[in-house]
Amino acid sequence: VSRVLDALASVGPLDAEAMAAASDHLDRLTKPPGSLGRLEELVVWLAGVTGSVEAPVDRPVVVVAAADHGVALAHRVSAYPSDVTAQMVANFLAGGAAISALAGLADADLVVLDAGVASPIPSSQPKPRTRFIRAAVARGTRDFTVEPAMTGDEVDRALEAGFRAADDEIERGANVVALGDMGIGNTTAASAIVAGLTARPVREVTGRGTGLDDAGWEHKVAVIEGALEVNRRGSREPLEVLATVGGLEIAALVGMIAAAAARRVPVVLDGFITSASALIACELNPTLAPRLLAAHRSVEPGHSIVLERLGLRPLLDLDMRLGEGTGAALALVMLTAAARLRDEMATFESAGVSGHGRGEPAGSPG
Amino acid sequence: VSRVLDALASVGPLDAEAMAAASDHLDRLTKPPGSLGRLEELVVWLAGVTGSVEAPVDRPVVVVAAADHGVALAHRVSAYPSDVTAQMVANFLAGGAAISALAGLADADLVVLDAGVASPIPSSQPKPRTRFIRAAVARGTRDFTVEPAMTGDEVDRALEAGFRAADDEIERGANVVALGDMGIGNTTAASAIVAGLTARPVREVTGRGTGLDDAGWEHKVAVIEGALEVNRRGSREPLEVLATVGGLEIAALVGMIAAAAARRVPVVLDGFITSASALIACELNPTLAPRLLAAHRSVEPGHSIVLERLGLRPLLDLDMRLGEGTGAALALVMLTAAARLRDEMATFESAGVSGHGRGEPAGSPG
Numbered sequence: 001v002s003r004v005l006d007a008l009a010s011v012g013p014l015d016a017e018a019m020a021a022a023s024d025h026l027d028r029l030t031k032p033p034g035s036l037g038r039l040e041e042l043v044v045w046l047a048g049v050t051g052s053v054e055a056p057v058d059r060p061v062v063v064v065a066a067a068d069h070g071v072a073l074a075h076r077v078s079a080y081p082s083d084v085t086a087q088m089v090a091n092f093l094a095g096g097a098a099i100s101a102l103a104g105l106a107d108a109d110l111v112v113l114d115a116g117v118a119s120p121i122p123s124s125q126p127k128p129r130t131r132f133i134r135a136a137v138a139r140g141t142r143d144f145t146v147e148p149a150m151t152g153d154e155v156d157r158a159l160e161a162g163f164r165a166a167d168d169e170i171e172r173g174a175n176v177v178a179l180g181d182m183g184i185g186n187t188t189a190a191s192a193i194v195a196g197l198t199a200r201p202v203r204e205v206t207g208r209g210t211g212l213d214d215a216g217w218e219h220k221v222a223v224i225e226g227a228l229e230v231n232r233r234g235s236r237e238p239l240e241v242l243a244t245v246g247g248l249e250i251a252a253l254v255g256m257i258a259a260a261a262a263r264r265v266p267v268v269l270d271g272f273i274t275s276a277s278a279l280i281a282c283e284l285n286p287t288l289a290p291r292l293l294a295a296h297r298s299v300e301p302g303h304s305i306v307l308e309r310l311g312l313r314p315l316l317d318l319d320m321r322l323g324e325g326t327g328a329a330l331a332l333v334m335l336t337a338a339a340r341l342r343d344e345m346a347t348f349e350s351a352g353v354s355g356h357g358r359g360e361p362a363g364s365p366g
Numbered sequence: 367v368s369r370v371l372d373a374l375a376s377v378g379p380l381d382a383e384a385m386a387a388a389s390d391h392l393d394r395l396t397k398p399p400g401s402l403g404r405l406e407e408l409v410v411w412l413a414g415v416t417g418s419v420e421a422p423v424d425r426p427v428v429v430v431a432a433a434d435h436g437v438a439l440a441h442r443v444s445a446y447p448s449d450v451t452a453q454m455v456a457n458f459l460a461g462g463a464a465i466s467a468l469a470g471l472a473d474a475d476l477v478v479l480d481a482g483v484a485s486p487i488p489s490s491q492p493k494p495r496t497r498f499i500r501a502a503v504a505r506g507t508r509d510f511t512v513e514p515a516m517t518g519d520e521v522d523r524a525l526e527a528g529f530r531a532a533d534d535e536i537e538r539g540a541n542v543v544a545l546g547d548m549g550i551g552n553t554t555a556a557s558a559i560v561a562g563l564t565a566r567p568v569r570e571v572t573g574r575g576t577g578l579d580d581a582g583w584e585h586k587v588a589v590i591e592g593a594l595e596v597n598r599r600g601s602r603e604p605l606e607v608l609a610t611v612g613g614l615e616i617a618a619l620v621g622m623i624a625a626a627a628a629r630r631v632p633v634v635l636d637g638f639i640t641s642a643s644a645l646i647a648c649e650l651n652p653t654l655a656p657r658l659l660a661a662h663r664s665v666e667p668g669h670s671i672v673l674e675r676l677g678l679r680p681l682l683d684l685d686m687r688l689g690e691g692t693g694a695a696l697a698l699v700m701l702t703a704a705a706r707l708r709d710e711m712a713t714f715e716s717a718g719v720s721g722h723g724r725g726e727p728a729g730s731p732g
Contacts, residue, residue: 029464030454030457030462030463030464031463031464031688032445032446032576032577032687032688033577034577035576035577035686035687035688036464036686036688036692037665037684037685037686037687038684038685038686039684039686079398079722080398080720080721080722081720083720084719084720087717087718087719087720088396088719090717090718091396091712091717091719094712094717095710096396096710096711096712096716096717097396097397097711097712098395098396098397098402098707098711100710100711101703101706101707101709101710101711102703102706102707104706104710105699105702105703105706122718210398210401210722211398211399211400211401211722299403315684316682317683318403318404318405318681318700319403319404320401320402320403320404320405321398321401321403322397322398322401322402326402330700330703333471333699333703334684334696336471337467337468337471337696337699340467340468340470340471341464341467341468343467344461344462344466344467344470345462345463345464345466345467346457346460346462346463350462351453351456351457351460351462352453352456352488353450353453353454353457354446354447354449354450354453355446356445356446356576356577
C-alpha cells in the first residue's frame with residue numbers, strides 16, 4: 001500500500017501558469033470572452049491538471065470497479081439481490097450495459113476490475129475495447145453491522161489492485177480516466193463512509209439507491225447507524241473508516257484516483273460511490289481535490305454532501321442514479337467538446353473577425 | 367407564408383401510445399427503472415415526437431440562421447460591431463467557429479442560412495458537410511426604435527426561407543434538426559419579442575448579450591422600451607410582434623420550427639434567440655411546444671422566462687451564452703446517447719440479470 005499512499009502524498013496543486021496560458025488562448029478564439037461557460041472552464045482545468053494547454057483527451061478510458069458487500073448479503077439494503085453484481089459484470093463484458101453504450105459514445109475503452117465480487121462471473125469473451133481484470137481480494141466484504149468490512153490487509157490489496165489497473169491504462173496511453181462502480185449494496189457503504197467522515201446525520205446522507213421504498217429506506221438508515229455504532233473507535237482516520245464500513249471496489253477506486261492524480265492525468269468522477277472514494281483520497285491529501293472533475297449530480301443526497309465538501313461543482317444534472325460510470329462517460333464527451341473547441345476554433349486574427357468594442361476594453365458596448 | 371402557417375396549424379399532440387411503448391422498453395433494460403433520468407425522458411420524448419420507439423437520430427443537422435439588425439447598426443446595443451455577423455458567417459463556412467467544432471462532435475451537418483446579413487459575406491468554399499443558403503430578404507432589418515423592423519412581406523419571405531431550408535434538409539434525410547442563430551444585436555430583438563409577447567418588464571427580460579457593461583445594459587433596456595413604445599399598437603399578435611421588433615433570422619427560425627414540427631422531426635432549440643422564435647411559433651399553436659427540446663439554459667435572463675412559458679426544462683446548464691447552435695449541438699450528443707442506450711442495452715431477460723425485488727413489486731427492497 002505504501003506506493004498508493006506515496007502517490008497520494010506526491011500530488012501537488014494545479015499548474016497556474018498553464019491555466020493562465022489556456023485562458024489567454026480562449027480569449028483569442030472567435031467568441032465573446034467566457035461565452036462558452038463551463039466548456040471554457042474545462043479547457044483551463046485540463047491545462048491545470050496536465051500542465052499543458054494542448055493536453056489531448058483522445059484516449060479516454062472508463063474503469064469500473066466491482067465488488068459485493070456483506071451488508072447486502074446479510075440485510076435487505078438494496079432493491080436487488082447480490083447476484084446482480086456478478087451478472088452485471090458479465091453484462092459489461094458482453095456489451096449490454098448502459099456503460100457499454102456510453103463508453104462507446106465517448107469513444108472510450110472500458111476496463112472492468114473485479115475487486116471482490118461474491119458470485120462467480122460467467123466467463124465470456126469481452127467485446128472489443130473491453131478488458132476484464134480479475135483481482136478479487138475476497139468474495140465480498142464482511143457484514144459491517146457486526147464486524148469491520150475489511151481487514152487492513154484486504155484494504156491494502158484492493159487499493160493496490162485499483163492503483164495498478166489505472167497505472168497500466170495510463171502506460172497503455174490513456175490520457176483521461178473516468179471512474180465507475182458496480183456493487184449491490186454500495187450506496188449503503190458509501191453513505192456510511194460519508195456519514196463517518198463528515199459527521200453528518202445518516203438520514204441526511206442516505207438515499208434510495210436503486211429504488212428502495214420508504215420502509216426499505218428506514219431499514220437502510222438503521223443498518224448504517226448500527227454499523228457506525230459497532231465500528232466506532234473514536235477515529236475519523238480515512239483508511240480506518242474505509243476498512244470498517246467501506247467496500248473493496250471503493251478501496252480500488254481510491255487506488256485509481258491516486259495513480260491518475262500522481263501522473264497528472266485528469267480524473268472524471270461519476271456519482272455517489274466514486275465521489276465517496278474521492279472523499280477518502282482527499283482526506284489523505286486535500287490538494288488532490290481540484291484534479292477531479294465531478295461529472296454529474298446524482299439523485300443520491302450523500303453525493304451533494306461530498307461534492308460540497310470537495311469543493312466540486314458537477315458538470316451535468318440529469319437526474320441519473322445508475323452508477324457504472326454512466327455520468328462520467330457523458331462528461332468525457334463534454335471534455336472532448338472542450339478540447340475540440342480549444343484546438344479547432346479560429347482566432348479573431350486568423351478568421352478576420354472584428355473584436356469587441358472596436359478596440360475599446362472588453363465589456364464596453366461597441 | 368400560408369404553407370408555414372398551415373404547417374404550424376397542422377401540428378398535433380405527441381403520440382401517447384409510442385411514449386408508453388418506449389417506457390415499457392426502457393423498463394426491460396438492465397438498469398433500475400428510471401435510473402438514467404433525463405436520458406430516459408429523451409427516449410420517451412423521441413417516441414412521442416416521431417411516433418416510433420425506434421426513431422433514429424443518426425442524421426442530425428444544425429441549421430444556423432443569420433441576419434443583421436437595424437437597431438444594432440443605429441445604436442450601441444452590442445459589444446460587437448454589425449460587421450461581425452458577416453465575418454462569423456464566413457467563419458462558420460470555413461470551419462473555424464465554435465459551432466463548426468461542436469457540429470463535428472455531434473456528427474452533424476451544418477447549414478448556414480443568410481436571412482438578411484448586412485455586410486457582404488466573403489465567398490469561400492464551405493468545408494465538407496457545411497452548406498450555405500443565400501436567402502437574404504434585406505440587408506438587415508430597419509431600426510425598430512423608429513419604424514417596424516420588417517414589412518409583412520419581408521416577414522413572409524424570411525419565414526418561407528427558413529421553412530424551405532429545414533424542409534429540404536429533412537428531404538435529404540435529416541432526422542433531427544438543431545437550431546442556431548447569428549446576428550449582432552439579436553438579443554435586443556429577442557428581448558423585445560419576449561417582453562412584447564409576455565408583458566414582462568423589459569429589464570427582467572434583458573441581459574448583457576455578448577458582454578455589455580452596466581451602462582451598455584441600461585442603454586439596451588432603454589432602446590427596447592422605446593421600441594415597444596413606438597411600435598405599440600395594442601396587439602400581442604405574434605406575427606405582428608415579430609414584424610415590429612423581431613429579426614429576419616428569428617422569422618427564418620420560426621419557419622424551420624414549422625417545417626420540422628409538421629413532419630414530426632425532433633427540434634432542438636439552442637438558447638435565447640431560437641427560444642424566442644419558438645415562443646412565436648407556440649403562440650400560433652401551443653400544441654407544438656412539447657415537440658421542442660430545450661438544449662440548455664442560457665445566461666440570458668429572458669431565456670428562462672421563455673422556457674417557463676413554453677413549459678420546457680433545459681437539458682444542460684453550462685453557463686453558455688454564445689448562440690450559433692452551440693448548446694443545441696451538445697444536446698444532440700445527449701440525444702444520441704439516449705438513442706444508443708435504447709438500442710444497444712440488453713434486457714434483464716436477454717442478459718440473464720435478476721430483476722429487482724426477487725419477483726416482488728418494483729420499489730420494494732429485495
